[in-house]
Amino acid sequence: MEITIPKNFERKFKELLRDDWEKLIKCLEKRPLKSIRINTLKISKEKLIKRLKKKGWKLKKIPWIDIGFFVERPEDIARTLEFFLGYYYIQEASSMIPPLVLNPKPGELVLDLCAAPGSKTTQIAAMMENKGIIVANDDDIKRIRALCSNLQKCGVKNCIVTVMDGRKFWRKGLKFDRILVDVPCSGSGTIITTYSIFKTWSQSLVLRLSKLQKQLLQSASKCLKKDGILVYSTCSMDPEENEFVIDYAVKKLGLEIEEIKIKGLNHINGLTEWRGKKLDRSIEKCIRIHPYHNFTEGFFIARLRR
Amino acid sequence: MIVLSEKRKREIEELIKKNYGADIKFEDILIKTSKNKLWLVSRDLKRIKLNFRFNSIGLYFGKLKRNNKIKLSIEGCQIIGPKATRNIVVLDEEEAKKFLEGLNVKPKEKIDCEVNNFVLVKFGEDFIGCGILREDYVENLLPKTRRIYLDIRKV
Numbered sequence: 114m115e116i117t118i119p120k121n122f123e124r125k126f127k128e129l130l131r132d133d134w135e136k137l138i139k140c141l142e143k144r145p146l147k148s149i150r151i152n153t154l155k156i157s158k159e160k161l162i163k164r165l166k167k168k169g170w171k172l173k174k175i176p177w178i179d180i181g182f183f184v185e186r187p188e189d190i191a192r193t194l195e196f197f198l199g200y201y202y203i204q205e206a207s208s209m210i211p212p213l214v215l216n217p218k219p220g221e222l223v224l225d226l227c228a229a230p231g232s233k234t235t236q237i238a239a240m241m242e243n244k245g246i247i248v249a250n251d252d253d254i255k256r257i258r259a260l261c262s263n264l265q266k267c268g269v270k271n272c273i274v275t276v277m278d279g280r281k282f283w284r285k286g287l288k289f290d291r292i293l294v295d296v297p298c299s300g301s302g303t304i305i306t307t308y309s310i311f312k313t314w315s316q317s318l319v320l321r322l323s324k325l326q327k328q329l330l331q332s333a334s335k336c337l338k339k340d341g342i343l344v345y346s347t348c349s350m351d352p353e354e355n356e357f358v359i360d361y362a363v364k365k366l367g368l369e370i371e372e373i374k375i376k377g378l379n380h381i382n383g384l385t386e387w388r389g390k391k392l393d394r395s396i397e398k399c400i401r402i403h404p405y406h407n408f409t410e411g412f413f414i415a416r417l418r419r
Numbered sequence: 420m421i422v423l424s425e426k427r428k429r430e431i432e433e434l435i436k437k438n439y440g441a442d443i444k445f446e447d448i449l450i451k452t453s454k455n456k457l458w459l460v461s462r463d464l465k466r467i468k469l470n471f472r473f474n475s476i477g478l479y480f481g482k483l484k485r486n487n488k489i490k491l492s493i494e495g496c497q498i499i500g501p502k503a504t505r506n507i508v509v510l511d512e513e514e515a516k517k518f519l520e521g522l523n524v525k526p527k528e529k530i531d532c533e534v535n536n537f538v539l540v541k542f543g544e545d546f547i548g549c550g551i552l553r554e555d556y557v558e559n560l561l562p563k564t565r566r567i568y569l570d571i572r573k574v
Contacts, residue, residue, distance in 0.1 A: 155497065192567060192568060192569040193569060194515075194519070194542075194545070194547075194569065196567075197519060197547070197565070197567045197569070198493075198497070198545055198547065199494075220463060222463075222466065222467065243461055244461055244462075244463060245461065245463050246461060246463050246464060246466065246467050248467075257474055261474070261475050262564060264475075264478075265478065265479055265492070265494060266493075266494075266565075268478060268494050268497070269478060270447055270459050270460055270461050270477050270478040271460070271461035271463065271464075271477075272476075272477070273464075273467075273469075273473050273475075273476045273477075274473060274474040274475045274476070275471065275472070275473045275474060276474050285471045287467070287468075287471075
């Protein structure tokens with residue numbers, strides 16, 4: 114399939130990635146492997162692996178997560194009995210990272226501000242062993258249906274679903290131990306799986322989203338308990354949606370950036386300068402995952418503390 | 420929405436025992452919403468003030484029906500199934516495939532079943548949903564949104 118890369122996209126990302134631009138283009142030549150996350154709320158890792166291997170599945174462990182696997186299988190992995198029963202969840206390998214960085218514990222109060230369709234929420238619920246409470250919010254009623262359906266299928270008992278504009282969520286007056294803010298973004302990191310991003314991406318969209326992302330982060334920060342952890346993530350490679358938002362969080366919201374350590378994950382540090390604008394030095398503690406680092410979708414993740 | 424009292428929870432447990440022979444003790448909070456729907460929610464719900472509007476809460480477990488019957492969700496079946504001793508139908512591969520597609524099926528085996536009652540549907544070691552046992556078939560109660568077309572032999 115021939116892919117046309119818009120000139121403005123090419124110009125911006127050549128400037129950002131420099132010599133790595135060619136690596137990004139090379140990534141577009143083939144599709145990454147599908148990946149699954151074992152739903153430990155319903156079945157043990159050992160038991161499911163045994164079942165799938167018996168059926169001839171070839172599984173390759175995702176280096177950074179114990180219960181995540183790349184699947185080499187030509188058939189549709191959504192049309193199996195195990196998927197029907199909610200024994201595994203189909204999730205892009207890099208999208209499993211933000212919940213790992215959030216590291217929620219059983220019994221805590223957790224907010225997932227932009228939760229739909231629920232990949233990360235169900236992962237958080239599994240990490241919390243169905244104990245504690247997750248408030249999963251989104252403002253899109255259609256996507257909320259998908260969220261509820263995924264929560265049900267995964268056997269999640271500790272989740273309350275709310276539908277409201279995340280920018281106004283702080284008005285509820287709730288306080289949380291941990292918050293995930295996986296914001297709506299331009300999706301420039303997902304180009305290796307979603308070629309249509311080339312059609313929807315534009316610099317004006319990025320700037321519009323950057324404003325929304327700051328507002329969502331501000332709302333979330335007001336819901337964070339003292340010493341609480343907030344994880345901000347996007348599947349975008351654009352600095353305006355990532356480092357610029359975190360710079361705002363540090364300078365205007367008084368949040369502190371923490372180091373992120375994930376074993377087996379290739380990444381680079383957050384930028385501290387872009388197009389002449391100097392950003393807070395501590396932003397280099399954030400991580401940037403570009404598609405060619407691990408042959409997955411790209412992500413940006415920041416771990417913040419109040 | 421009503422949070423069921425411990426006494427009411429014990430009554431539901433009794434109902435499950437009577438219907439499916441399963442000795443179960445709910446550790447979670449049990450909530451009843453409109454249309455007699457039952458939801459299981461983590462005990463930690465007590466730690467949060469529910470003074471805000473929400474769309475849904477917890478895991479849909481099943482629905483209380485007339486005549487002290489209880490229709491279980493797929494997840495409800497998966498929770499109750501391993502402890503159940505009665506009102507279970509077992510399917511073979513072909514029938515299980517049909518069941519997952521939403522069709523009525525013929526059971527290979529019936530374990531202590533009452534006709535015209537809700538039954539747990541089992542295939543292999545898995546409980547795959549709920550149905551109503553009729554004279555010579557099982558009426559499929561899988562929700563449309565969960566139906567799936569697959570070839571069990573190939574997967």
